[in-house]
Amino acid sequence: xxxxxxxxxxxxxxxxxxLLESILPYKYEQTxxxxxxxxxxxxxxxxxxxxxxxxxxxxxxxxxxxxxxxIPADLTNTGLRSVNKNPHITWSCKKExxxxxxxxxxxxxxxxxxxxxxxxxxxxxxx
Numbered sequence: 790x791x792x793x794x795x796x797x798x799x800x801x802x803x804x805x806x807x808l809l810e811s812i813l814p815y816k817y818e819q820t821x822x823x824x825x826x827x828x829x830x831x832x833x834x835x836x837x838x839x840x841x842x843x844x845x846x847x848x849x850x851x852x853x854x855x856x857x858x859x860i861p862a863d864l865t866n867t868g869l870r871s872v873n874k875n876p877h878i879t880w881s882c883k884k885e886x887x888x889x890x891x892x893x894x895x896x897x898x899x900x901x902x903x904x905x906x907x908x909x910x911x912x913x914x915x916x
Contacts, residue, residue, distance in 0.1 A: 795915050795916055796915065796916050797826075797915045798824040799825040800914050802909075802910045804910070808909065809822060809848075815880065816881055818884040825862050825877065836915060846866060847907060848862060848863075848905055851880065851904060853901070854894055857894050858880040859891040861876070861877050862877050869913075877895055
């Protein structure tokens with residue numbers, strides 16, 4: 790019998806989300822700022838030792854263009870890895886823009902704002 794497939798993410802703690810919101814006002818209508826994708830379409834049991842654990846790391850840049858904004862997340866010192874080549878927190882997007890666009894944004898945008906470094910905390914979750 791096939792195993793159910795799940796989504797694994799690193800969710801910002803409420804304190805970290807509030808801290809970032811106090812520094813970075815949302816530019817676009819759709820606001821996110823909730824998580825970093827770790828993996829998807831996987832058997833979550835391979836992450837069972839991580840689920841519920843918290844990790845801290847620093848962020849310091851907001852990348853943006855005319856459609857979306859995102860915060861790159863360097864997970865190097867946490868031991869975490871993301872399926873995304875450029876792990877990030879999607880911050881906000883225009884109403885008509887899918888938040889998935891933020892994956893593309895990090896490859897093409899040359900616009901950014903420095904704001905840190907700021908230490909944030911995430912908790913690993915799965916559905």
